[in-house]
Structure formats: C-alpha cells, structure tokens
Amino acid sequence: MKTNDVIIQFTAKIVFFIIFFFAIHIFLAGHYTPGGGFVGGLLASSAIVLLVLAFDINTVRTIIPVTYTTLTACGLIIALATASFPMLLGDPFFTHYFDYFTLPLIGKTSLHTAMLFDTGVFLVVVGVTMTIIQTIGEDE
Amino acid sequence: MIDQILMLALALFSLSIAITLYRVIKGPSMPDRAIALDTIGVNLLSAIAIVSIVLKTKAYLEAILILGILAFIGTIAFTKYIERGVVVERKSNH
Numbered sequence: 677m678k679t680n681d682v683i684i685q686f687t688a689k690i691v692f693f694i695i696f697f698f699a700i701h702i703f704l705a706g707h708y709t710p711g712g713g714f715v716g717g718l719l720a721s722s723a724i725v726l727l728v729l730a731f732d733i734n735t736v737r738t739i740i741p742v743t744y745t746t747l748t749a750c751g752l753i754i755a756l757a758t759a760s761f762p763m764l765l766g767d768p769f770f771t772h773y774f775d776y777f778t779l780p781l782i783g784k785t786s787l788h789t790a791m792l793f794d795t796g797v798f799l800v801v802v803g804v805t806m807t808i809i810q811t812i813g814e815d816e
Numbered sequence: 817m818i819d820q821i822l823m824l825a826l827a828l829f830s831l832s833i834a835i836t837l838y839r840v841i842k843g844p845s846m847p848d849r850a851i852a853l854d855t856i857g858v859n860l861l862s863a864i865a866i867v868s869i870v871l872k873t874k875a876y877l878e879a880i881l882i883l884g885i886l887a888f889i890g891t892i893a894f895t896k897y898i899e900r901g902v903v904v905e906r907k908s909n910h
Contacts, residue, residue: 679900684892695885702878710875719882722889729892732905813904 681730688730695723703798713794717801724806733813744806751799758792822870829863850894857887 696719703716727736762771774788836859839852861883868876897903 691888698881698885710878715878715882719885722885726889726892728904729889729896732907734907809904814906 684730688726692723692727695719695726699723703794706794707788707790713797714801717798718805720798721802721805721809724802725809728809728813733810744803744810746803748800748803748807751796751801751803753796754799755793755796758789758796761789819870822866826863826866826870829859829866833859833863846898847895850891850898853894854887854891857883857890861887 699716699719702711702719703713706712706716724736724740727739731739759770762773763769772789772793774786774790776784776786779785833856836852836855840849840856843849843852861880864876864880864883868874868880893903
C-alpha cells in the first residue's frame with residue numbers, strides 16, 4: 677500500500693526544533709527554576725522520537741549520526757570527571773565551584789560546575805532512552 | 817469573586833474529563849479512544865493552568881508545555897499504531 681504522510685513529516689520538521697530548543701531552555705534553567713538535566717534529556721529524546729515516528733529509524737540514523745551507547749559513555753565520563761576534578765586540588769569528591777563572570781552579550785553571569793555534571797546527566801538520559809527505543813523498534 | 821470563577825472553571829474541566837473518560841472506556845472503535853485520550857490531555861493542561869492561577873505561581877508553566885508535547889507525540893504514536901500496525905518503522909517504502 678502506497679502511503680503518503682506529507683503533513684506529519686512537515687509538522688515534525690518544524691516541531692522538532694521547537695521541542696529541542698525548549699529542552700535546551702529547560703536544561704539551562706534548571707538551577708533557578710523547575711527543570712534540569714533529567715527533564716531536558718527526556719524532552720530532547722522525545723524530539724528525536726518524534727522524528728522516528730514521522731520518518732523511519734534508518735532515516736533518523738542518517739540525520740543524527742550518533743551512536744547512543746557512546747553518548748551514554750561520554751555522559752558518564754563527563755559526570756565522573758566533574759566529580760573527581762576537585763580531588764586534584766585537594767578538595768573532597770563532588771566539591772562544586774562557582775564564580776561570577778562578565779560574558780559578552782549576556783552580562784554578569786554565575787557559572788557553576790554543577791552545570792557540567794548536569795551535562796553528563798543530560799547525555800546519559802538521551803543515550804539510554806534512545807538506545808531503548810532503537811533496540812525495541814528494530815526488533816522484527 | 818475570581819476564586820469562585822476559577823473553581824467553577826476547574827469543576828467544569830473535571831466534568832469534561834469525566835465525560836471524555838466515558839468515551840475512552842465505552843468507545844466502540846480504537847480511533848475513538850485515541851481522540852478521547854488526546855482531549856483528556858488538552859483538558860488536563862487547561863486544568864493545570866487554572867491551578868497555577870489559583871496557587872499564584874509560575875512554576876507549572878513548563879509542566880503545561882511538556883504535557884502538550886507529550887500528548888502530541890502520544891497521539892501520533894497511537895494513530896500510527898492503529899493505521900500501520902507498527903510504531904517504529906525500519907525503512908521507508910519510497
């Protein structure tokens with residue numbers, strides 16, 4: 677049967693970017709408002725799931741050429757490196773540092789090393805969710 | 817005054833969700849149930865908006881947007897399953 681799903685594919689192309697930028701917003705706003713690495717990662721993977729639903733799994737693998745198990749490993753390494761870096765400076769494991777910097781365009785910003793740990797959480801959540809969905813979806 | 821109006825709107829949304837729940841349980845065909853679940857999602861989103869007005873907080877606005885996104889993706893997955901029989905396809909047929 678010849679199927680034609682031009683409307684869902686066109687909608688997915690636009691809505692993917694809306695969901696992905698909202699995921700980035702949730703991820704960056706996690707320190708002061710509800711959100712953080714976990715919800716941001718789930719939203720980013722749900723944006724990829726929307727692409728998988730609208731197209732198919734091989735097309736999405738061509739669009740986003742990422743091995744999700746490697747992504748999970750990278751996230752774990754980033755989280756572990758952030759946690760163990762203070763030990764080199766003589767501080768306890770998981771000590772976080774923060775300071776105020778004046779960035780161009782943004783102005784005075786508080787940068788915190790908890791952000792790096794959250795990046796690890798984000799990558800692990802995206803990697804694990806997409807690995808589960810790809811493994812189940814490829815099963816014939 | 818505004819509190820009574822908000823409570824009335826909340827009660828009406830609950831009534832609407834209850835009526836739609838009847839369609840989810842009774843609905844003769846699967847597309848009826850899929851559309852009823854989507855309607856429940858949208859009504860729940862509106863109820864959360866009213867609750868966030870009642871509690872005078874902005875903390876629920878992200879929850880509203882996320883619920884909208886999840887209802888959208890869930891409805892697409894349901895309809896694709898009903899029409900094609902699979903949710904995730906391996907290869908496109910064109």
